[in-house]
Amino acid sequence: DAKTTQPTSMDCAEGRAANLPCNHSTISGNEYVYWYRQIHSQGPQYIIHGLKNNETNEMASLIITEDRKSSTLILPHATLRDTAVYYCIVSIGGTSYGKLTFGQGTILTVHP
């Protein structure tokens, strides 16, 4: 699986957009970009995933660069409950194995 690089920590004001970057320069053609988050003391929670097109769901948007070497997770209106560790993971998707290799992630702190 390709390795990802994320900033250690970020801050965001409540109500503003949180933009979390991720570099994955060694991503392969059949690997997807997944985002999970882990709120303190809970199990990780799936947010969104994508292959090469931008994606949006009820939780967030995922912007993937054209060369697929980096991506940005966007939480459009961050709330205090979005304070968590955010993990960017690259993995083969579809009906394959789906092994998730977690890095250290980005600690996002949303403040009032």
Next chain:
Amino acid sequence: DAGVIQSPRHEVTEMGQEVTLRCKPISGHNSLFWYRQTMMRGLELLIYFNNNVPIDDSGMPEDRFSAKMPNASFSTLKIQPSEPRDSAVYFCASRDRRNRPESFFGQGTRLTVV
């Protein structure tokens, strides 16, 4: 659905004792994962089952660890004998490999070995 259910939520045991962690995956899911989380090593995959069969156990730290999945609705992770360095939060996750890309995680079992 109640989600992935793990038990117990907390376990404190003495070194040398056997510990069994339990997991009930989401009904209909055919893939199950056991992860371990520590401050030093983060989240690590221990073992992966597909259709109740262990596919990848390369993350199991040593022979003291064993995992079983006797049927589609139940899995166990056993540590025998336990050691203080096994203290961690153990997560179980399940996935419907046929139709969905995301894994669903349980709330975890916090294990403390003293």
